[in-house]
Amino acid sequence: QWIYLNGSYVQKENAMISVYDHGFLYGDGIFEGIRIYNGNIFKCKEHLDRLYDSAKSIMLDIPLAYEEMKSVLIETVRKNELRDGYIRLVVSRGPGDLGLDPRRSPKANVVIIVEQLAIYPEEAYLNGLKTVSVSTRRNIPDALNPKIKSLNYLNNILVKIQANLAGVGEAIMLNSQGFVAEGSSDNIFIIKRGIVFTPPCYCGALEGITRAAIIEICQKIGIPCKEEPFTLHDVYVADEVFFTGTAAEVIAVREVDARTIGEGKAGPITTRLLKEFRAVVEVDGAK
Numbered sequence: 077q078w079i080y081l082n083g084s085y086v087q088k089e090n091a092m093i094s095v096y097d098h099g100f101l102y103g104d105g106i107f108e109g110i111r112i113y114n115g116n117i118f119k120c121k122e123h124l125d126r127l128y129d130s131a132k133s134i135m136l137d138i139p140l141a142y143e144e145m146k147s148v149l150i151e152t153v154r155k156n157e158l159r160d161g162y163i164r165l166v167v168s169r170g171p172g173d174l175g176l177d178p179r180r181s182p183k184a185n186v187v188i189i190v191e192q193l194a195i196y197p198e199e200a201y202l203n204g205l206k207t208v209s210v211s212t213r214r215n216i217p218d219a220l221n222p223k224i225k226s227l228n229y230l231n232n233i234l235v236k237i238q239a240n241l242a243g244v245g246e247a248i249m250l251n252s253q254g255f256v257a258e259g260s261s262d263n264i265f266i267i268k269r270g271i272v273f274t275p276p277c278y279c280g281a282l283e284g285i286t287r288a289a290i291i292e293i294c295q296k297i298g299i300p301c302k303e304e305p306f307t308l309h310d311v312y313v314a315d316e317v318f319f320t321g322t323a324a325e326v327i328a329v330r331e332v333d334a335r336t337i338g339e340g341k342a343g344p345i346t347t348r349l350l351k352e353f354r355a356v357v358e359v360d361g362a363k
């Protein structure tokens with residue numbers, strides 16, 4: 077397995093960075109998770125745009141120009157000979173001293189890992205996941221903007237820990253005002269009377285690329301889709317609930333906080349959206 081590390085391709089066991097890296101010391105950095113379908117990088121432009129926007133927002137200089145980064149991504153995928161998989165692209169502030177000052181970390185670290193993906197079993201897409209809401213709150217733009225896909229994932233990890241304790245695969249995070257924000261690493265959608273809803277990003281959701289793809293598919297096939305704030309009550313009484321994400325794709329939810337959603341399995345609109353999404357990745361992935 078070849079890892080891209082600052083201009084070189086190295087084997088996994090040799091891929092190492094300094095303990096003074098500020099990504100390690102302070103979570104100072106950004107990342108992307110990207111899918112490879114049929115040997116092609118899915119939504120490459122969208123992921124690179126989000127990466128460079130995140131970098132700009134936190135004043136992190138990515139040492140590769142946009143087009144260079146794209147070539148390196150393609151080369152890393154090619155070297156690993158994977159037709160279907162997952163790419164983790166990480167840019168950290170780089171090695172510095174023990175102080176916070178980013179001026180002392182003049183050279184960012186760039187790492188690209190390509191791996192096979194362990195996703196949910198196919199059964200989960202048919203039967204849906206059980207999920208719970210958790211007490212961890214998503215920070216909304218008074219703190220770190222959730223649009224920045226930063227290496228500060230402690231909030232999300234606390235959500236995952238609460239999900240693990242509840243014995244479920246994914247959980248629902250609210251924002252500090254009590255509106256639904258997203259999952260630990262997925263966006264959330266609900267469906268009521270044929271209308272699809274997802275929280276606007278200002279509610280504390282990452283501007284997910286799968287989320288955008290689903291909104292686009294809804295428009296294309298004529299299913300009304302609205303970005304509107306909603307509460308847990310709306311989730312409990314929804315006809316269908318699903319999560320979206322690069323790794324999860326479109327995964328139905330069958331239970332939230334012990335309330336059965338709809339028929340207790342993937343509903344008809346979720347099933348249709350998953351089918352349409354898989355058709356898009358087939359075509360775009362084959363480009």
Ligand code: PLP
Binds near residue numbers: 232260262283286320
């Ligand atoms: N929300 C968070 C916090 C995430 O980490 C992710 C995963 O990337 C998502 C949502 C889903 O976004 P995307 O569809 O771009 O993978």
